[in-house]
Amino acid sequence: MAIEIRPLTKHIGGEVSGIDIRRPPSREEVAAIEAGMDRYAVLVCRSPGITDEQQLAFTLQFGPIQPAEGTNVTKPHERRLDVKFSDVSNVAKSGDLLERANRRRMFSLANRLWHSDASYRAIPAKYSLLSGRIVPTSGGNTEFADMRAAYDALDAATKAQVEDLVCEHSLLYSRAQIGITEYTEEERRMFTPVLQRLVRVHPVTGRKSLYLASHIGNIVGWPQPEALAFIRDLTEHATQPEFVYSHKWQTGDLVIWDNRQTMHRVRRFDDLNQVRDVRRTTTKGDGPTVAQQAA
């Protein structure tokens, strides 16, 4: 059976059928998924019963893994999942729900802000693959915004203004937006800001996109208040409903997104009472978007 992709909105998102991603894909299937990603930027696959091993094997078809270390506040002994996974669930290693004041929970709450994964790394992420193992009965949608369509819809003057801008990204900036300001010295070092171009060009399609994220804390050469007010304007523009696909999770969904062309956020749900076990694997990007010292 050949892969088919059904568009989910006018700009972004496709639902994949005709492939069982729990088995090793053929070269043709991998090529079809990549072509689908280039076109739709977000793909939804159904894979009930997928295991961590199967998710990892499927992810590796699209490039080397970007492991979770150096990107969060979880200590190695607190990890529930292998370090190749980002644990974005609300479940502790013990199996209990994270408690209200838990630091990993506080950090994860910032996933409710629009962002692009690992834009705070000098070499940012390419694809993210998020597997919904247990999902809540209501709330907890993941929303995706199309940064290509958002770029295309800018007026000519704004396109000229953003063309060569470079932004500073750090987890410190996104977390500060929800009041997280206390860090160890080691965490501060780990979260040292990196530079990213504000306009990216997709290596295959040549399409331009806005590289926005709540991780942005400044624009190089600008006064910070002017930079943050401008980034806020652009973000508001880029996340209008017309550019957004909202994913309502079913058990077993695997959603793949291209961080180079999209932003995403999770919507709130009753996380102190309902389990949301979602597990992310991430592939590394090809290189930095702007020359800089390695982070």
Ligand code: OGA
């Ligand atoms: C992520 C993320 C959103 C979600 O995994 O990168 O932002 O829906 N998750 O949990």
Ligand code: MN
């Ligand atoms: Mn994310």
